[in-house]
Amino acid sequence: GTAWGGGSLQLTGSNHVKLPDNLLAGQSAATIIIETNPVALSGAKFLWNIGGSGDNASGQFFIQPVAPRLAISPTNWRNEQSVTSTTRLVENRWQSVAATIEKNAGSTTSTLKLYIDGALVAQKADSATALSDLATHTMNYIGRSAYAGDALYQGGVSSFRVYNAALSAGDIAAASATDATATAS
Secondary structure, three states: OOEOOOOOEEEEEOOOOOOOOOOOOOOOOOEEEEEEEEEEOOOOOOOOOEOOOOOOOOEEEEEEEOOEEEEEEOOHHOOOOEEOOOOOOOOOOOOEEEEEEEEOOOOOOEEEEEEEEEEEEEEEEEOOOOOOOOOOOOOEEEEEOOOOOOOOEEEEEEEEEEEEOOOOOOHHHHHHHHHHHHHHH
């Protein structure tokens, strides 16, 4: 509809995208890469959310772009495992934001990694929550939080990639470069 134009989706703070249910249900690893142009980086907004409802404590995996912060919780905000970047997103500039999660071999922990424009900016190697711990996968969104009280994201989205594996840093850098080139065209 009217939100789509010039090769990107415009999230205005009054719209979002509902992704298919069970998108990453039962997976032990994932990569999500989004090319975005944030407009208003303030408040408790989510760039994307995978999982269930934070209000109903069924767990979610998400990025808050303001900090930016990558987090996963088996319940709600009280049990979030997160990593925050000191590198900030810039309003009105296209940027690639990528997240990986992967269960550590022979362990009950997982590793979370956050990338901006193909560069690793933060990681947590001992997350007590794994992607497979999420009980519900019906609140999968671009631009919307799992928590009812949070505002919707504002900005452009030109690409959104989902993989059921933790891509390497080289693969993430290549996808970031490809998406940046496509957006600039």
